[in-house]
Amino acid sequence: MKEIGIGLLGFGTVGAGVVEALRKNGDLLAARTGVRLVLRKIADLDLDRDRGVALDRSLLTTDAISVIDDPAIQIVVELIGGTKIARTFITRALEHGKPVVTANKALLAECGAEIFRLAAKHGTAVGFEASVAGAIPIIKALREGLVGNRIARVYGILNGTCNYILTRMEREGDTFDHALKEAQAHGYAESDPTLDVDGWDTAHKAVVLASLAHGFPVDMAAVYVEGIRTLAKVDIDYARVLGYRVKLLGVVKAEPDGIDVRVHPTLIPANHMLSSVNGVFNAVMVDGDIAGQTVYFGRGAGRLPTASAVVSDLADLAVTMAAGAPFPPTLPHDLPGRCLNIGDISSRYYLRISLLDKPGVMGVLTTVLGNHGISIASVVQKETHAGRNVPVIIVTHRAREADMNVALAEIDARPFVGAKTIRLRIEDLDGQI
Amino acid sequence: MKEIGIGLLGFGTVGAGVVEALRKNGDLLAARTGVRLVLRKIADLDLDRDRGVALDRSLLTTDAISVIDDPAIQIVVELIGGTKIARTFITRALEHGKPVVTANKALLAECGAEIFRLAAKHGTAVGFEASVAGAIPIIKALREGLVGNRIARVYGILNGTCNYILTRMEREGDTFDHALKEAQAHGYAESDPTLDVDGWDTAHKAVVLASLAHGFPVDMAAVYVEGIRTLAKVDIDYARVLGYRVKLLGVVKAEPDGIDVRVHPTLIPANHMLSSVNGVFNAVMVDGDIAGQTVYFGRGAGRLPTASAVVSDLADLAVTMAAGAPFPPTLPHDLPGRCLNIGDISSRYYLRISLLDKPGVMGVLTTVLGNHGISIASVVQKETHAGRNVPVIIVTHRAREADMNVALAEIDARPFVGAKTIRLRIEDLDGQI
Numbered sequence: 001m002k003e004i005g006i007g008l009l010g011f012g013t014v015g016a017g018v019v020e021a022l023r024k025n026g027d028l029l030a031a032r033t034g035v036r037l038v039l040r041k042i043a044d045l046d047l048d049r050d051r052g053v054a055l056d057r058s059l060l061t062t063d064a065i066s067v068i069d070d071p072a073i074q075i076v077v078e079l080i081g082g083t084k085i086a087r088t089f090i091t092r093a094l095e096h097g098k099p100v101v102t103a104n105k106a107l108l109a110e111c112g113a114e115i116f117r118l119a120a121k122h123g124t125a126v127g128f129e130a131s132v133a134g135a136i137p138i139i140k141a142l143r144e145g146l147v148g149n150r151i152a153r154v155y156g157i158l159n160g161t162c163n164y165i166l167t168r169m170e171r172e173g174d175t176f177d178h179a180l181k182e183a184q185a186h187g188y189a190e191s192d193p194t195l196d197v198d199g200w201d202t203a204h205k206a207v208v209l210a211s212l213a214h215g216f217p218v219d220m221a222a223v224y225v226e227g228i229r230t231l232a233k234v235d236i237d238y239a240r241v242l243g244y245r246v247k248l249l250g251v252v253k254a255e256p257d258g259i260d261v262r263v264h265p266t267l268i269p270a271n272h273m274l275s276s277v278n279g280v281f282n283a284v285m286v287d288g289d290i291a292g293q294t295v296y297f298g299r300g301a302g303r304l305p306t307a308s309a310v311v312s313d314l315a316d317l318a319v320t321m322a323a324g325a326p327f328p329p330t331l332p333h334d335l336p337g338r339c340l341n342i343g344d345i346s347s348r349y350y351l352r353i354s355l356l357d358k359p360g361v362m363g364v365l366t367t368v369l370g371n372h373g374i375s376i377a378s379v380v381q382k383e384t385h386a387g388r389n390v391p392v393i394i395v396t397h398r399a400r401e402a403d404m405n406v407a408l409a410e411i412d413a414r415p416f417v418g419a420k421t422i423r424l425r426i427e428d429l430d431g432q433i
Numbered sequence: 434m435k436e437i438g439i440g441l442l443g444f445g446t447v448g449a450g451v452v453e454a455l456r457k458n459g460d461l462l463a464a465r466t467g468v469r470l471v472l473r474k475i476a477d478l479d480l481d482r483d484r485g486v487a488l489d490r491s492l493l494t495t496d497a498i499s500v501i502d503d504p505a506i507q508i509v510v511e512l513i514g515g516t517k518i519a520r521t522f523i524t525r526a527l528e529h530g531k532p533v534v535t536a537n538k539a540l541l542a543e544c545g546a547e548i549f550r551l552a553a554k555h556g557t558a559v560g561f562e563a564s565v566a567g568a569i570p571i572i573k574a575l576r577e578g579l580v581g582n583r584i585a586r587v588y589g590i591l592n593g594t595c596n597y598i599l600t601r602m603e604r605e606g607d608t609f610d611h612a613l614k615e616a617q618a619h620g621y622a623e624s625d626p627t628l629d630v631d632g633w634d635t636a637h638k639a640v641v642l643a644s645l646a647h648g649f650p651v652d653m654a655a656v657y658v659e660g661i662r663t664l665a666k667v668d669i670d671y672a673r674v675l676g677y678r679v680k681l682l683g684v685v686k687a688e689p690d691g692i693d694v695r696v697h698p699t700l701i702p703a704n705h706m707l708s709s710v711n712g713v714f715n716a717v718m719v720d721g722d723i724a725g726q727t728v729y730f731g732r733g734a735g736r737l738p739t740a741s742a743v744v745s746d747l748a749d750l751a752v753t754m755a756a757g758a759p760f761p762p763t764l765p766h767d768l769p770g771r772c773l774n775i776g777d778i779s780s781r782y783y784l785r786i787s788l789l790d791k792p793g794v795m796g797v798l799t800t801v802l803g804n805h806g807i808s809i810a811s812v813v814q815k816e817t818h819a820g821r822n823v824p825v826i827i828v829t830h831r832a833r834e835a836d837m838n839v840a841l842a843e844i845d846a847r848p849f850v851g852a853k854t855i856r857l858r859i860e861d862l863d864g865q866i
Contacts, residue, residue: 021581021723029581032648032765135724137578145570148454148462148744215465273730276709290454291568291731291741297706298727308724311581325758332465
C-alpha cells in the first residue's frame with residue numbers, strides 16, 4: 001500500500017487530536033482509502049508537555065523548517081494558528097509544492113487569496129475543512145456537495161463560546177459577564193475572550209465560507225462585525241416573547257448588488273432548526289438554488305472533532321497524491337463579485353427605545369421612522385408609568401441599514417428618549433425548517 | 434476547457450431536474466470545477482410529455498443502449514429506477530468502463546456489492562449521492578468528510594412521505610389513513626404507498642448507509658423492517674406525554690457482535706434535533722468516534738433537490754476524468770463485518786398493554802417481564818375502570834429483543850390482557866443535541 005508522509009506543525013490540542021485519530025483509526029483509514037497516512041514528524045516549541053497521546057518521541061522536533069523541508073514529508077499540517085509564523089510556514093510548504101492542511105481561519109480570512117494563488121501556482125493544494133465548524137464537513141458540503149448550486153444564503157452559528165454564553169443567558173438568565181465566567185470555568189472561553197465574544201472568530205469563518213460560496217476573495221475589511229459583549233439579557237427575553245431566539249450569526253447573503261457578509265447577534269425564529277442549536281455546538285444553514293435549504297450541525301471545536309476534519313483533508317489529498325493525479329482547484333478565486341457595505345444592506349430590525357412616556361411620543365417615533373422609509377411591523381410596550389422611561393420594543397419591516405442609522409440618530413436626539421436605542425437585526429430564514 | 438459528455442437514462446421528475454440544474458448553473462459549475470458538463474443524450478420511452486424544461490429535442494431518444502454505447506458519452510446517469518432494466522443499463526455502462534451516477538437505492542440495496550465490484554473491475558466508479566436523502570450530501574459526508582471515523586451509529590429520517598404522515602398525525606391529530614390521503618393529495622405519496630409507508634424505501638437507504646459506514650455489503654434480508662401503517666395516533670400521543678416523538682428511523686448501530694440495521698417507528702427524545710424534523714424533510718445523524726455527533730438536514734426528495742446530488746456526483750467524476758486520474762475506490766467492500774439478527778439486538782421499549790383492570794395484574798406483568806430480564810423504567814396508567822380494558826404504558830430499560838418477544842407472547846396469552854400488546858422501540862440518541 002502506498003504511504004504518504006505527514007508532518008505536523010503545532011502540537012497543541014488539535015495536533016494531539018490528529019495524532020490520536022491517526023493512531024486509533026489509521027488502519028481503517030488505509031482500508032477505506034487504499035493509502036496509508038504516516039505521521040513522520042511533529043514540530044512544536046514545547047516538547048515536554050504531556051499531550052495525553054502515546055507517541056514515539058523521536059518524531060518530535062522544535063525545528064518546523066526541517067519538517068517542511070523533509071523530503072519524506074509530503075503533506076504539511078499547520079496547527080499553530082495566528083497569522084505570522086504560520087503564514088511563513090505555509091508559504092514555504094506550498095513553494096515546495098507540498099499540499100497544506102490548516103485549521104487557521106484567521107490566516108485564511110486575512111490572506112487566503114494569496115495562499116490559494118500560491119498553491120495553484122505550485123500545482124498543489126490547501127485543505128481547510130478544519131478552519132470552519134470543527135467536525136462538520138461544511139467546506140466539503142459547500143465546495144463539492146452543493147457545487148451545482150448558486151448559494152443564495154449561508155447562516156452560521158460558528159463560535160461555540162458565544163453560543164454557550166447566549167444559551168446560558170437565555171436559559172439560566174445569566175448576564176453576559178456571568179455567562180462568560182462560566183464559559184471560562186468550563187474551558188469554553190479563553191482568558192482573553194476578545195476574538196470570540198467580539199465576533200472576530202465568527203467573522204473569519206464567515207469570510208472563508210463567503211469566499212468559497214461566491215468564488216472571489218472576500219475582504220475582512222468589508223465585513224461588518226458586532227459581537228455579543230454588549231448584549232443585554234432583557235433583549236434576549238423580549239426576543240423570546242416575540243417568537244425569536246438570539247444567536248451570533250455569520251451571515252452571507254447574495255443580494256442583487258453584491259454579497260452581504262456580516263456578523264452580529266441576530267434574532268431568528270424560535271421554531272427554526274438553528275434556534276435549537278445550544279451550548280458549544282455549531283450549525284450552518286446553506287440555501288442553494290437547486291438543493292434548497294440544508295443544515296449541518298455538530299461540534300465546532302475541540303481536540304477530536306477538529307482532528308476529524310484535518311484527517312478528512314489528509315485523506316482527500318493522500319488519495320489524489322497516491323494516484324499521481326493533479327489536485328482539483330482549491331477555489332475559483334476569479335469569479336466576479338463584490339461585497340456590500342453595511343449601510344447598503346437591508347434587514348428587519350428589533351429596536352428597544354427607552355422612552356419617557358408622554359402623550360404623542362409614539363406618534364413622533366412612527367413619523368421619524370416613516371420619514372426614512374421604515375415601517376413598523378409590531379410594537380410591544382409594557383405598562384407605562386407617566387413621566388418615567390419605559391422600554392418600547394419595535395419590530396420593523398425590511399429597511400435599509402443606512403436609513404435606519406439616520407432614523408436612530410434622530411430618535412436618540414429627541415428629549416423624550418432616555419438612552420441610546422438598542423438595535424438588533426432579524427433574519428427570518430424563511431422556509432419550513 | 435475540457436468537456437465531459439453526459440447521457441441521461443430516464444427523463445422523469447429528477448431527470449428533468451438535472452436538465453434544469455445544468456442549464457441554469459452549467460456555467461458556474463464549469464467556472465468552479467474547470468470542466469464543462471455537456472448533456473449529449475436523454476433516453477426515455479416517452480418523448481412527448483412536457484417536462485417543463487427547455488430542451489433541444491434532438492437530444493431525445495427512446496434507445497437507451499445507443500446512449501450508453503455512444504463514444505461521446507463519458508458518464509451515464511441512471512434515473513429510471515427499479516431493479517431490472519436499470520441494472521442491465523448500469524452493468525453495460527460499467528462494462529464499457531463508463532462511470533455511472535444513480536439515484537437508485539433499491540438497486541444498490543439489492544445488488545450494490547455486485548455493482549461496486551463491477552465498477553472496480555473495469556476501473557470505473559458509481560456515484561450514488563442522490564440515492565439517499567436527496568439534497569443532503571450525506572454520502573459524501575460519510576465517505577469523505579467522516580472518513581477518519583469509526584461510525585458508531587447512524588440514525589436517518591429518510592422517507593419524506595412517512596415523515597409527513599407522522600407530522601400530520603402528531604400535529605393535526607390525523608389517523609394514519611387520513612394523513613396518507615393528505616400526503617397523496619399533496620403529491621407526497623404514490624397511489625400505491627407500500628414502498629414508503631411499509632418502510633422499504635427507508636430500508637434501502639439504511640442499507641446503502643450501513644454498507645458505506647461499515648465497508649461490507651449489508652444484505653437487505655438481514656434488515657428488520659417495520660413501517661408506519663399500523664401505528665396508532667394514541668401511541669404518538671402517549672409518546673409525547675413521555676417526552677418523545679415518533680419517527681420512522683433507519684437505524685445503523687455498531688454493536689460488539691455485529692451491525693444492527695433496522696427500520697421501524699421509533700420513540701426519540703422530543704428535545705433532540707431529529708425530533709424537530711417535520712414534514713417531508715429528511716435528516717441523518719451520524720455518530721463518529723472522532724467527530725462525535727453530526728446532523729445533516731434538508732429536502733430528501735423532489736426534482737431539484739435530488740438533481741443537486743446528481744450534479745455533485747457528475748462534478749466529482751468529471752474533475753477526475755478531466756485530470757486523467759483514476760477514480761478513488763467507491764466502497765471498500767472487503768472489510769470484515771456481519772449484521773445482527775433482530776432477535777439479538779437490544780433496545781429500550783415502549784409497551785402499550787391492554788389490561789383488564791383487576792387487582793394484582795400489574796404485579797403479574799412485572800413478574801413476567803422480570804423473568805425475562807426486562808426491567809421497567811416507568812409506567813403510565815390513566816384512571817382505571819374496574820372490569821374494563823385500560824391501556825397501561827410501560828417504558829422498559831434496555832432489553833434483548835428476543836427476550837421481549839417471549840415476554841410479550843406470555844403477556845398476550847394471559848386472560849387479563851385484552852388485545853395484542855403494542856411494542857415500539859426507543860432510541861435515546863444520547864448527547865446534548
